[in-house]
Amino acid sequence: MLTVSDLRVSVENKEIIKGLSLEVKPGEVHAIMGLNGAGKSTLANAIAGRSDYEVTAGSIEFDGKDISELEPHERVGEGLFLGFQYPVEIPGVSNLNFMRTALNGVRRYRGEEDMSAAEFMKLVRAKAAELKMDVEMLKRFVNVGFSGGEKKRNEMVQMAVLNPKLAVLDETDSGLDIDALRVVADGINAQRKNDTAILLITHYQRLLNYVQPDVVHVMIDGKIVKSGGKELAAELEEKGYADVA
Amino acid sequence: MAGTQETQQQVEEITGEYKYGFSTDVEMDMAPKGLSEDIVRFISAKKNEPEWLLDWRLKAYRAWLKMDEPDWAKVNYPKINYDDVYFYAAPKSQDKPKSLDEVDPELLRVYEKLGIPLAEQEVLAGVEGARKIAVDAVFDSVSVATTFREELKKAGVIFMSISEAVHEYPELVQKYMGTVVPQRDNYFAALNCAVFSDGTFVYIPKGVRCPMELSTYFRINAENTGQFERTLIIAEEGSYVSYLEGCTAPMRDENQLHAAVVELVALDDAEIKYSTVQNWYPGDKDGKGGIYNFVTKRALCKGKNSKVSWTQVETGSAVTWKYPSCVLAGEGSVGEFYSVAVTNNLQQADTGTKMIHMAPNTRSTIISKGISAGRSQNCYRGLVKVLSGAENVRNYTQCDSLLVSSTSAAHTVPYIEVKNPTAQIEHEATTSKISEDQLFYCQARGLDEEEAVAMIVNGFCKEVMQHLPMEFAVEAQKLLGISLEGSVG
Numbered sequence: 203m204l205t206v207s208d209l210r211v212s213v214e215n216k217e218i219i220k221g222l223s224l225e226v227k228p229g230e231v232h233a234i235m236g237l238n239g240a241g242k243s244t245l246a247n248a249i250a251g252r253s254d255y256e257v258t259a260g261s262i263e264f265d266g267k268d269i270s271e272l273e274p275h276e277r278v279g280e281g282l283f284l285g286f287q288y289p290v291e292i293p294g295v296s297n298l299n300f301m302r303t304a305l306n307g308v309r310r311y312r313g314e315e316d317m318s319a320a321e322f323m324k325l326v327r328a329k330a331a332e333l334k335m336d337v338e339m340l341k342r343f344v345n346v347g348f349s350g351g352e353k354k355r356n357e358m359v360q361m362a363v364l365n366p367k368l369a370v371l372d373e374t375d376s377g378l379d380i381d382a383l384r385v386v387a388d389g390i391n392a393q394r395k396n397d398t399a400i401l402l403i404t405h406y407q408r409l410l411n412y413v414q415p416d417v418v419h420v421m422i423d424g425k426i427v428k429s430g431g432k433e434l435a436a437e438l439e440e441k442g443y444a445d446v447a
Numbered sequence: 448m449a450g451t452q453e454t455q456q457q458v459e460e461i462t463g464e465y466k467y468g469f470s471t472d473v474e475m476d477m478a479p480k481g482l483s484e485d486i487v488r489f490i491s492a493k494k495n496e497p498e499w500l501l502d503w504r505l506k507a508y509r510a511w512l513k514m515d516e517p518d519w520a521k522v523n524y525p526k527i528n529y530d531d532v533y534f535y536a537a538p539k540s541q542d543k544p545k546s547l548d549e550v551d552p553e554l555l556r557v558y559e560k561l562g563i564p565l566a567e568q569e570v571l572a573g574v575e576g577a578r579k580i581a582v583d584a585v586f587d588s589v590s591v592a593t594t595f596r597e598e599l600k601k602a603g604v605i606f607m608s609i610s611e612a613v614h615e616y617p618e619l620v621q622k623y624m625g626t627v628v629p630q631r632d633n634y635f636a637a638l639n640c641a642v643f644s645d646g647t648f649v650y651i652p653k654g655v656r657c658p659m660e661l662s663t664y665f666r667i668n669a670e671n672t673g674q675f676e677r678t679l680i681i682a683e684e685g686s687y688v689s690y691l692e693g694c695t696a697p698m699r700d701e702n703q704l705h706a707a708v709v710e711l712v713a714l715d716d717a718e719i720k721y722s723t724v725q726n727w728y729p730g731d732k733d734g735k736g737g738i739y740n741f742v743t744k745r746a747l748c749k750g751k752n753s754k755v756s757w758t759q760v761e762t763g764s765a766v767t768w769k770y771p772s773c774v775l776a777g778e779g780s781v782g783e784f785y786s787v788a789v790t791n792n793l794q795q796a797d798t799g800t801k802m803i804h805m806a807p808n809t810r811s812t813i814i815s816k817g818i819s820a821g822r823s824q825n826c827y828r829g830l831v832k833v834l835s836g837a838e839n840v841r842n843y844t845q846c847d848s849l850l851v852s853s854t855s856a857a858h859t860v861p862y863i864e865v866k867n868p869t870a871q872i873e874h875e876a877t878t879s880k881i882s883e884d885q886l887f888y889c890q891a892r893g894l895d896e897e898e899a900v901a902m903i904v905n906g907f908c909k910e911v912m913q914h915l916p917m918e919f920a921v922e923a924q925k926l927l928g929i930s931l932e933g934s935v936g
Contacts, residue, residue: 250891254883274890275898283891290888294906303902304892311893343906360892 203228203399204249204368209260211241211248218244220424221260226368226399231390233402233410233435236421237443242403243287245421246372249401250284251277265367278304279311281367283360285374289353292344297356300344301326301363308364329362333389351382358389369393370401375409387412407439420446478535484508487641490535494610494645497617507630507640514634520797521826521858522766524739532704534642534675602658604688605650609677612648619650623681627710627747627774635706635741635768639675643708646677651686651717660916662691676707682717684750689720691919703728705764706741715750715777720758722915724923727763729930732821734793737765744771745801748780748809756783757800758914760923762930765794770828772801775809775837782811785911787923789904789930790823790855799829799860804870807838816908817848818927819855820934826858831874835866842871848878849907851900851934901928 204226211219218241226232236242248255249262251274262270269277292300306316317325330337335355345353354374361369374386390400390413402415410418410432418434419426420443428434428446438446478489487508491501516527599606605616612620630640651657682688705727711719721744730737740763746755757771773782784800802811811831819825825848833840848857859876881903889899905912905924912920 252887252891273895274887275893275895278891278893286888286891290882290884292885292888292903292906294909295902300889300892300902303894303898304889307893307895307898364893 203230203265204401205261205263206245206249207261207263209245209248209262210258211244212256212258213244213254217258218424219248222421222425223260224419224426226401228367228399229394229397230416231394231400231402231413232417232419233404233415234419234421234426235404235407235435235438238405240421241424242405242421243372244424246284246370246401246403249277249370250274250282275307276311278364278366279308283364283366283369285354285357285361285369285371287373287376289345289348289357291346291348293346295344297340297342297344298323298326301340301360304360305363326359326363329359332392333358333362334385335359350377351379351385354378354382355385355389358386361393362389365393365396366398368399368401370403372403373405374402375404375406383409384412407435410435478533480533481530482508482532482534482642486534490642490644493535494613496610496613499617499621500613503625503630504641504643507637508642510631511634511637511641514631514637516634517768520768520828521824521860522768522795522797524766524795527704527739535644598658602655603652604655604657605648606661607648609643609646609648609679612679616648616650619681620648620679623710623712624677624679625710627712627745628708628743633743636708636743639677639706639708639743643675643677646679646707648678649680649688649690651680651682651688653683654685655683656686657688660689660691662693674703674705674707676705678707678709679712680710680719680721681712682714682719682753684715684717686714687718687720689722689916691722691724691916693724693726693919693922703738704741705738707743709742709744709771711744711746711755713746713748713750713753713755713777713780716752717750718754718756719746720756721746721771722919723757723759723761724915724919724926725759725761725763725767726926726930728765729763729792729794730765732792734765737794738763740764740767740769742767742769744769746771746773746782748773748775748777748782750777750780752779752781753777754781754783756785756914758785758911759787759798760908760911760915760919760926761786761788761796761798762926764796767794767796767798769798770800772803773811774803774805775811776805777809778806779808780806781809783914784811784813784815785914786815786827787818787908787911787927788816788825788827789818789927790820790825791851791930791934792821792823794821794823796824797826797828799827801830802832802842804831804833804837804840804842807836808840809837810841811843813842813844813846814910815844815846816911817846817857817859818851818904818907818931819848819857820851820931822852822854824856824858826860828860828862830862830864831872832863833865833867833870833872837867838869840867840870840872842873844872844874846874846876847907848876849904850878850880851904851931853880897928897932900931900934904928904931 206224209219209222234242257270261268264280302322415432418430420428478486487504491504628636630637713719727738748755755773761767775782782802788796788798790796800813815827817825817827827846831842846859857878861874863872885903886899889902904927915923
């Protein structure tokens with residue numbers, strides 16, 4: 203599904219990812235854990251194709267295809283989703299319009315017909331209900347005036363609507379109270395049932411109480427220094443990064 | 448709304464170059480180049496006008512000769528050689544067609560290519576539920592098709608070309624023409640008075656709510672043809688009308704001059720809503736070609752509690768010089784101005800409004816959204832004026848500028864003159880640059896860069912776009928995106 207090989211990424215000529223390799227198979231959940239500044243978000247942004255993140259060496263293969271030269275929206279079309287740590291506000295654009303434009307953009311990339319307004323409404327209502335999002339939130343401007351929890355919930359609804367093959371979730375659990383954390387976990391678990399592979403980028407172990415990862419990676423200074431099963435997360439929590447690595 | 452969908456589809460076919468850059472092979476009936484009393488007489492004679500109108504034109508022409516072209520706007524363009532402009536051109540046809548079937552198919556094809564919302568055709572074809580929009584299609588200078596006249600007539604609404612109105616309702620035309628924008632108001636208004644080719648006349652009788660939205664599509668087609676449209680709308684006591692105006696023009700190398708005059712008169716308790724989508728050829732990436740758009744639009748809120756609302760979406764023209772204004776003369780009258788002005792490449796826009804509060808308890812609202820891309824210049828210029836006798840005036844002004852490129856410029860020039868201490872005037876202004884985070888967020892959801900820009904810009908303009916009638920809103924949203932293609936940087 204996702205094969206990252208010897209990846210090196212620079213931001214403003216400073217190397218942040220320093221030779222990272224990673225393989226995620228369909229339906230698997232991988233957690234990447236690490237302290238602030240380890241390069242976790244840089245990895246997420248590089249996989250999603252943000253333009254100021256320069257891949258200087260190595261490759262990112264997705265579904266057997268090298269995507270490192272593709273535009274961000276093309277990667278979405280290929281089946282990639284990036285959940286943001288800080289979802290961005292877009293004043294004046296309704297959530298519904300945003301999601302429908304996104305979904306139809308993806309469908310067009312795949313050579314499919316646009317989804318009709320009625321069909322879309324049905325889909326988005328169902329997904330919002332599953333994730334306990336108030337339908338009124340769909341009519342509001344994208345993330346404008348949303349609480350931290352509402353923004354993350356909104357990310358989950360967007361993910362469910364786009365139904366990706368791989369979701370990279372960048373600190374989706376940060377800043378959430380316990381109820382919101384559960385909602386996010388439910389979103390991830392529901393998506394997992396659709397055989398979506400998940401790359402969870404997180405600082406803390408607590409989300410992993412609700413989402414059972416198949417593999418846990420420890421990232422320090424731009425590299426994965428250790429990988430293991432879900433017990434590795436507990437070990438990290440207990441002993442701290444320095445000792446585990 | 449099949450008509451709206453059709454428009455949408457047609458607009459979606461855009462490939463990046465100016466879509467409407469084509470011209471047709473309709474034979475033209477032209478006056479020779481240049482301007483003189485003889486040309487004014489030629490135009491008047493061609494239109495078989497009464498003596499009073501010829502005199503009126505000549506008076507304007509003589510006034511124009513003594514006036515200077517204004518130079519205070521923040522726009523630069525080569526000096527116009529008025530001897531090198533055609534001041535009259537009309538499609539060749541013996542008699543006016545009685546229905547669309549009789550219209551030159553070449554013209555109809557042009558409208559089709561333009562993506563004019565053809566709701567009108569649906570109604571003609573008996574499509575149920577199609578919203579009725581009367582289209583007074585102006586091809587170059589002369590009206591060639593007017594529809595829905597019958598239904599409007601039943602309501603007592605007069606909707607016809609101004610040349611026809613001169614013959615059929617001379618007393619109304621004489622009573623109001625030039626009362627809102629006097630002949631000597633400004634250089635371009637005077638020029639228009641002398642040579643105006645055609646335009647639209649609307650009269651809504653007392654207490655009548657116009658049963659449909661009225662629209663006119665203007666086009667410029669002939670090379671070097673000045674366009675001098677003239678619109679006069681009169682809303683009698685307690686009446687209401689919504690009027691839509693939309694423009695596109697074919698691609699030409701040489702600059703084309705357009706100097707229109709629009710006059711609106713609202714009597715007691717009357718309301719006029721005037722919406723414009725202006726998409727004339729803006730010139731190419733290097734600033735070659737494009738329309739010079741020097742327009743004088745003004746409304747007189749003459750009656751008590753009358754209301755005029757201007758909504759404009761300006762995406763076209765190489766140079767725009769335009770300040771749709773409201774003279775609030777009736778007590779308790781209301782003026783509104785909602786504007787989106789997009790400039791890209793080397794376009795220059797100097798646009799805004801004037802709200803002249805002459806009477807007590809008058810209110811005005813100004814919402815202006817300027818979007819600058821490429822190497823363009825975008826200037827909001829507005830005046831809020833409160834005369835000494837006008838008690839309890841209120842104005843709210845909001846001017847927001849969005850920079851899409853780092854090589855474009857946004858300017859805001861608000862003038863406020865208050866002579867009455869009871870006035871409450873509020874002015875808010877912001878300038879921002881489109882954010883990388885917003886762009887990437889949209890892209891990471893599957894929108895390409897241009898769709899992302901279009902979406903963010905449309906969001907920025909939301910407060911204005913929501914004032915557009917639905918038929919226009921869809922088209923206008925697409926236009927914003929089209930106008931900004933290739934503009935990120």
